[in-house]
Structure formats: structure tokens, C-alpha cells
């Protein structure tokens with residue numbers, strides 16, 4: 523089942539998305555903003571990656587798409603722990619021109635709706651660098667709580683960076699949508 527926000531559709535990755543995903547792995551600007559890291563990825567390696575990264579019981583990776591602009595980036599629910607009912611979430615929009623236009627907010631809202639209303643999860647985890655202002659604003663707006671800092675946790679650009687750990691409980695999400703009427707407007 524595809525997942526619908528108010529503007530975005532989150533759908534499974536297809537072979538035709540390989541160049542979009544490869545572009546994000548190879549982009550130094552995105553690499554600097556996200557916690558993960560990648561070697562330069564060839565077209566061949568990207569196709570191989572896709573072969574082992576289809577959606578299964580443990581991990582979902584969705585392409586974020588809008589009607590107007592087509593595929594824009596990816597959103598993930600990984601390390602799904604069905605016993606403790608939690609998962610880790612991440613998001614990347616490939617092109618700067620598509621950022622700061624509400625796509626991130628609608629995607630995180632749709633991910634939470636799916637995680638809590640459909641999968642029955644209890645909490646989601648995420649993390650960001652203290653310097654990633656867009657990410658901070660996005661997750662604050664979507665009701666996530668900063669839960670602590672892992673000091674000097676990620677090595678990038680010649681230094682160890684602190685990592686802010688964030689989380690949201692299903693109850694936080696339900697309070698947020700009751701307060702903002704997100705799905706009703």
C-alpha cells in the first residue's frame with residue numbers, strides 16, 4: 523500500500539529511482555548533513571544495492587513523490603523492532619530547490635501516521651547534527667523531542683561531531699494532530 527500525505531505519496535523504490543538515490547549518496551552537500559556515509563557509488567553498485575534493499579519486515583525505504591515534481595527523495599523506517607514496537611526514521615530531499623516548501627513536514631506527518639495508525643508502532647527514533655537547522659525545525663514542528671546528545675559520535679570533515687538523538691511517541695503524535703488538526707485542513 524502506498525502512503526499518502528496531503529501532498530506527498532510515499533511509494534516503493536523502483537529501478538528507475540537508482541539515479542536519484544545514487545545522486546544523494548554521492549552529493550557532498552547531503553553527505554555533510556546526514557549521519558550516514560557512503561563511498562562513491564557507481565551505477566552498477568547502486569543497482570546491486572537496490573536488489574538487497576527492497577521493503578521487508580525489517581526495513582521500509584520509500585521514494586517521496588509529489589504530483590507536480592515527481593520523485594524528490596527518500597524517507598525510511600528501518601530497524602523495525604516489532605516486539606518493542608519502535609523503528610528508526612530518516613529523510614533526504616535530493617534537490618535544494620525542492621526544500622523549504624513543506625515536503626519534509628508532509629512526509630514526516632505521513633510516516634508517523636503510517637507507523638502509528640497502520641503498523642501499530644509505539645515510538646520512532648531519529649538523529650541529527652546540532653548544526654542541521656532545517657532538520658531541527660522540521661522535527662520540532664512535527665512534535666519530536668530531543669532526548670540527548672551522543673558526544674563526538676560521528677567523524678566528518680576532519681572532526682568528531684555531536685549527534686542529537688530525537689524521538690516521538692505515538693501519544694505525542696496524537697496530541698499534535700489533535701492540536702494542529704493537520705489531517706483536517
Ligand SMILES: CC(C)(COP(=O)(O)OP(=O)(O)OC[C@H]1O[C@@H](n2cnc3c(N)ncnc32)[C@H](O)[C@@H]1OP(=O)(O)O)[C@@H](O)C(=O)NCCC(=O)NCCS
Nearest residue numbers: 555613614615621622623624625626627650656657659660
Ligand atoms: C531536512 C529536510 C528533510 C527538511 O525538509 P523540507 O521540505 O525542507 O522541510 P519543510 O519545508 O517542511 O520545513 C520544515 C521547517 O523547517 C524550516 N526549514 C526548512 N529549511 C530550512 C533551512 N535551510 N534553515 C532553517 N529552517 C529551515 C521551515 O521553515 C519549516 O519550519 P516553519 O514551518 O516553522 O517555518 C530537507 O531540508 C533535506 O532533505 N535536507 C538534506 C538532508 C537532511 O538534512 N536530512 C535530515 C537529516 S537528520
